[in-house]
Amino acid sequence: MTSRSKNAVRSYETEIEKSREESNWKKAVELALQLKARSPQHESLAHFLIGEGKLEAYLDEWPPIKENIDRAQRELSEARGYLTLATDEAGKKAGVALDAHLLLGKLNFACGVFDDALKHYKLAELDTLTEKELPVRSLRIVAESYAIKGLCLEQTALPGSSSRYKQAEREAEMIRSFEVSSELSLLYLQRAGGSSAGAGATLETALQRAPLLHIRAGRLQAAIDRYREMLTAVESVSTQSLRLTLARQLAEVLMRGVTGQVYKAPQKTSSPQQLQGTLSRRRDEHVSEGPWKPKKYAGINQFVPRNEYEEVVLLLLVGEAMAVRDAVLSQSAEFEAAREHSLQNAVAVVDLLALASVRWGQLALVLESLERAMKFSFGCAHIWRQRALATAAAARCPAAAPALLPAAPAALHPGTPAWNATVRALCVSRRSAPLLKDDAALRLLAANTCYRAGWIEEGMELADAALAIEEARGGWLLARCYLYCGVGRQMKAQKTNSRMEKESENEASLRMLLKSVELDDNDHLAFYHLALQYMHVGMLNEAMDATRACLAARAECGGGLRLATALWASACAGVRGSRALAAARLAHHHYPAAEWPLFSLAALQLVWESGEAALATGKELLKLLHGEADDEPAPYAELDARSDSLHDDTHSNRDAASIRAESAGAYRMERALSEGASSLSARKPKSPLAEQKAHAWLLLADLCLRLDRVGAAAGCVSEAAALTPFSHLVLYTRGLVHAASAEWDEARQCFQNALAIHPTHLDSLVQLGATYYSLGWLRLAERTLREAGSLQPTRADTWRRLALVLAALGEPAAAADAAAAALALHPISGEPLPL
Known part of the structure; x- marks a missing residue:
């Protein structure tokens, strides 16, 4: 009979332990009540298990946050009674008094009684616990205890008369509690594997709190090391979402506060076999520094970043891969909350990746990331806007020196990479526009893309839409909208074949450009295009005044220098010839990698200097072009404005009689x-x-x-x-x-x-x-x-x-x-x- 009773108790204990590890608290409480009825000598253990089950069941439904304090004080009285019973002498003999004090600390934290929580941790001698192997459930209890202790220390302020030493001691104790909690939390998640529901709000807060406290105290490197310690821990199912958050936070810290002079590369973790000089055949070696330390990756071929750029991009690429993997694709209403949460995580990482990649000239990474984001960003205006910006920037790169708002479009041939990139940019911008009904900047960007490709009517349509948006709300882009509308009509006037239509478009362009200058008298591009329009209609004095205003707003404006050269050269007087030469030389000084100043300088030298000087300039131009043949487009191309006089003569009139059949x-x-x-068949490729x-x-x-x-x-x-x-x-x-x-x-x-x-x-x-x-x-x-x-x-x-x-x-x-x-x-x- 005695043997049967012992076997029954053991079976109860086994089932209870299994229920605790699986967080099945309802079943754990039922089994504990049965254990108490069957075996009175295990009453203290039963009291502890009942109190634990009721506490954890409540916290699963109502997390320990400020808004739930009043409810916790009402509904956790029964759990408090059972746990308090487990702290008596019988509980100490049964070995559950220490765990009961730890759970009472958690209960008091949920009730908002932070001082009582700290008292229970002191009674449990939390700071002097011996580091030894613990069961999975005990690991979580201890990890949460350290986390709650740190949170309680934050909530309970020292008296105002406390010395700086005591304040520093309190801060150090707080950080140590969070660090120990984070290590135990990672170890618990590794050992729990897929059986656990997750870390929970308390442990996740502790994992992120220690680095933030280091940053607040000015110890940036300590915060970075803390992040690295957590990210090098072996991944488990429960840490995937947490690792995404940590990787994003570390990338933000590196981008905001670290430069090349203070950056310290992470140290590679070595396995014991590597330290002994023995090569392991396993792909990854997991090492641990102690019973309370999580396992870490230590591989032979482990990549270690050498500078902050590599580390930031690596973190964001890994984070972006995790965010895309965890994205919710279903559009059902039942998954709306999960879908919104996963989308927010992905958007945050993609935005950071865009900032880092564009800063370091890696636009291809941004485009690839946004392409992957398309599969879960249906109807997301922000993602589509980011993609529109990225594709527009990519469309500008392949061109051979297109300028911002050029006077005439560069030649784009169907099938070329530049053509494909421009078509893609326009398609994405048009797809994004319905999602962003009041975004004038996006439409101006699309209009700029159209102007570059020579699609003048489409660009004018988009610019007019942006102007309507800004006029309706009196936005700050109103001057720039008038500028884009004026440029579109300026280009159309140069390309049209009807004289009446040409005069009408010239008049409309001049009116809009004057309005743009009136609204913003410090915009050098508006003055440049106004001067160009004056030149088109033969008003050279007004063109010179607008050119001077353009150069006053931006002295190094390439378009303004180019117009000044042409205007000074339009008369034959010697003093104006010298001024035209000076303007051409100044343009060449500001843009040494550009070819157009040398074109103008050679033509001017032929008239006002000598033929030999002009030939020397022409040879310098050829040398420059041969030197640039294998290079990327020069950076000046983004600053100046170009003319089409070398590419196209746009004067035509369909109304005039043709002299040829x-x-x-x-x-x-x-x-x-x-x-x-x-001769093309024998010629080498272009x-x-x-x-x-x-x-x-x-x-x-x-x-x-x-x-x-x-x-x-x-x-x-x-x-x-x-x-x-x-x-x-x-x-x-x-x-x-x-x-x-x-x-x-x-x-x-x-x-x-x-x-x-x-x-x-x-x-x-x-x-x-x-x-x-x-x-x-x-x-x-x-x-x-x-x-x-x-x-x-x-x-x-x-x-x-x-x-x-x-x-x-x-x-x-x-x-x-x-x-x-x-x-x-x-x-x-x-x-x-x-x-």
């Missing part, structure tokens, strides 16, 4: 392209910066022609043709070379081929008329020059040449009118300067 134009275009393609190099060779050809070096000019044209065989500029310059050699028929053919490719290239049209005049084909010359005059009425050399043709035709009155127009226009226009 459609069939003849098609035939000449086919012939021009076939001539360019004839080199980087091919267009810029070709323009440099054409500049040298023009300089050689003006110095009467026709043979050298022909060689420069051949070099340019090898780089860009289908360029109308190459055919145009080749025609100039033939004209310099009086080879009028070959020159005519070159100019016609150039016009077949680019029907509105004004220089080719004027030179074709001059070639007809030299050939004696006066009526064709008159017709060609009159078409050029209809395309650009303010160009003086067109009327000058037309006057010569009309005089040769025996029409003195018409010739006199053309000559008078040329004299009237010469101070305004003159010979165009390459920009």
Whole structure:
């Protein structure tokens, strides 16, 4: 009979212990009550188990937080009574009095009685406990006891008369309690494995509290070491979400408070086999420094960051991988809270990764991270906005030097990486817009992307939408919205083929740019585009005033320096020539890696210095371009604004009568392209910066022609043709070379081929008329020059040449009118300067 009773007690104890480890407190209390009824000699143990079960069952439902103190004081009286009974002499003999005091400390903490909680920990002699192997449940009790002790020390302030020594002693005791708790918590989570529901609010608070106290005390390195100690612990199922939080917090600390001078790289943890010189065949070795220390990773091939950049990026990449893995994909209402929590964790890590990666130029990491976030960010406006910003930034990188708000778009060809990146950026921006109905900045960014790609109408639509948003709420981006709207109309005016539409868009652009300047008189970009618009409409004095305002707002603005160079060079007076040269040299000083200051400087040197100086500048330009061939786009490209005068002549008019039949134009275009393609099969693949190099060779050809070096000019044209065989500029310059050699028929053919490719290239049209005049084909010359005059009425050399043709035709009155127009226009226009 006695043997059966002992076996029954043992079975009860086994079942109770199993229920405690599984946190099945209802069953544990029922078994404890049965144990008390069957075995009165285990009454103290039963009292402890009943009190523990009731306390833990309550705390599972109502965590020990400030809002639940009143409820805890009412509902934990029964648990307090049972635990107090377990602290008597019988309880001490049964070995449960110490655990009972620890749980009473936890109970008093839940009730808000912090001093009583500390008294129970003192009675349990918590600080003098021996470090030894403990059961899983005992590990949690001790870990929570240290955590609660630290929290109680924070809540109970010392008297105001206490010395600094006592305050420092209290702070050190508090930090030590949290550190011991964090180590025991990690060890408990490792040993509990998947059977535990998690660390709980108290242990998680303790794990994060010690580093924060170190930071508050100014011991930044101690806080970093504490984070590293916790992150190097062997991971378990229960620590996954906790490790994400710790990794994010350590990354924030490193990003905010650590620089290269004070950074200390983490030390690699070595296993005993490695210390003895023996290689282990296991992939990972888990080492522990004591019975109360968690196991840590110690592998042979363990990666150790060398600087703060590597450590921050590593932490965030690991954190992002965990956040994406734990994301809730289901859109059901029952998972709404879990989905929102996982999304917040992922967003926090992705934002930090964006800050760190963009700071160090690793935009690809941000794009990859945001792409992975797409699978769980349905309808999340913040993620879509971040992705729109990242894709827009990526679209700017591949371009060969696009400027912010360029006067004309860079050439983007379908299928190229730059084209694909731009299309992707615009698609993402359009997808993000409905989620952010009042975000004007996002629409301005999309408009900027459209302008860069040459999609003017789409950009204007987005800019107008942003303007409507800002006007409705009087936002701070109103001036910039007017600027983007004005730039769009400025670009449309330069590209349109209708004179009436061109004048209408020019008027609208000027009005909006003036409004932008009025709202923000310190925006150098607004002044730059206003000056550019004044130049387009021939108001050079106003253009110079706006250029001066632009340079006053930002002295190193590349666009302003470029306009100043062109404006000073528009007159022939010597003092203005020297000022134009000074402006070009200043631009080259500010932007030594840019090619456009050298283009302008060479052209100016040819007029106001010497041909040899201009040739030397042209050679320097070629050397610069060959040096940049394998490099990334220069950083100046993000600061200045560019002109399209080297890429495109946009003057056209569909209303003017064409001098070529459609069939003849098609035939000449086919012939021009076939001539360019004839040498393409033997040519090597297109080199980087091919267009810029070709323009440099054409500049040298023009300089050689003006110095009467026709043979050298022909060689420069051949070099340019090898780089860009289908360029109308190459055919145009080749025609100039033939004209310099009086080879009028070959020159005519070159100019016609150039016009077949680019029907509105004004220089080719004027030179074709001059070639007809030299050939004696006066009526064709008159017709060609009159078409050029209809395309650009303010160009003086067109009327000058037309006057010569009309005089040769025996029409003195018409010739006199053309000559008078040329004299009237010469101070305004003159010979165009390459920009």
